Amino acid sequence: MKKFFLYAFVLCFLSSCIPAKKLTYFQGEPATKSELYRLNNEPYRLQVNDILYIDIKAENPEIVSLFKNSATTSTTQGGEGLYFTGYTIDRHGNIRIPYIGDLNVLGYTEKEVRQKIESELTKYVKKVESVFVTVKLAGINFVITGEVGSPGTINLSQNEVSIVDAIANAGDVNTFGDRENIVVVRKTIDGVKKYKVNLLEIEIFESDNFYIKPNDVIYVAPLKQKTWGFGATGFQTFTTLVTVFSFVTTTILLINTL
Known part of the structure; x- marks a missing residue:
């Protein structure tokens, strides 16, 4: 009986701890430097x-x-400000520009x-070459949830956002x-x-999904150790198992004394 509890204790201890291999990012070695820093040059297409x-x-x-939206004169606005002052693509794929109207x-x-x-401006302006037009995506907006420190909606004012970012x-x-x-x-x-x-492998830098897209939803699922209720470290797991086995042993002793 004692051996059974000892084996069970050791088995639970070893299986419930989270190994370092499950926590270490970018394991392994890249094949070549050129492949590691390969970028996907395909431009993003608006959604x-x-x-x-x-x-x-x-x-x-x-x-x-x-032709200008007067509210967009400030270029220092963040993603939240541009929600009100920028040009949002509607469900038909259009934006609406003063005097030009809907533009798909x-x-x-x-x-x-x-x-x-x-x-479109050539219809209204004689010397269109004297006009300078700037079009930029108003940051990368994405949702991240699950086992992260601060889940929620995030907007980064960058042209590209990697999964690591x-x-x-x-x-x-x-x-x-x-x-x-x-x-x-x-x-x-x-x-x-x-x-x-897979963030554990160095090959993630070469993946087609290394860079996220606007409006992506990212979900980080929990490890099975969380559902088991054991600790993340060996000491936490040891403390939990000692408590459990103490409870079981006490219960057995009480039953035997009845």
């Missing part, structure tokens, strides 16, 4: 609910003032939108977070897609 910052300048400001930009790149606006800005993965199976849910023109990302 519904993306927000654009659009600015139109000219030598004579009065020429283009009619769904599936377009930033450069293509800029060219499209410049083309996203995790770091959410307070990193908790001890009980499964770094090996992070789920990224992405809504695209072709429908909803689901990807899995």
Whole structure:
């Protein structure tokens, strides 16, 4: 009976601790340096609910003032401010520009939108070459939830956001977070897609999903050790098991004395 409890104790202790291998990022060695730093040069194509910052300048400001949203004159606004002052792509894929009206930009790149606006301005401005149009995505907006320090909606004012950036800005993965199976849910023109990302391997830097897209949802699932209720470290697990076995032993002794 004593051996049974000893074996059970050791088995639970070993199986409930979280090994260091489950907590260490970017394990392994990259194949070559060129592959490690390979970037995906495919430009992002705009989706519904993306927000654009659009600015139109000219030598004579009065020429283009009619086409500008007066609230967008400040370039220091963050993603939250641009929700009210930027150009949000509606469910039909359109943005609405003063005097130009609805302009469909769904599936377009930033450069293509800029060219499209410049083309529309030729209808109203004689010397369109004197007009300077700026089109930028108003930051990368994403949702992160699960086993992270600060779950929620985050907007980063960057042209590109990697999965590492996203995790770091959410307070990193908790001890009980499964770094090996992070789920990224992405809504695209072709429908909803689901990807899995493994932060434990160095190959993540070469993955097509290393960079997230605007409006991605990132979920960090818990490790099985959390559902078991044991500690994250060996000492915590030891303390928990001692408490459990003490309770079991006391219960058995009480039953035998009856």
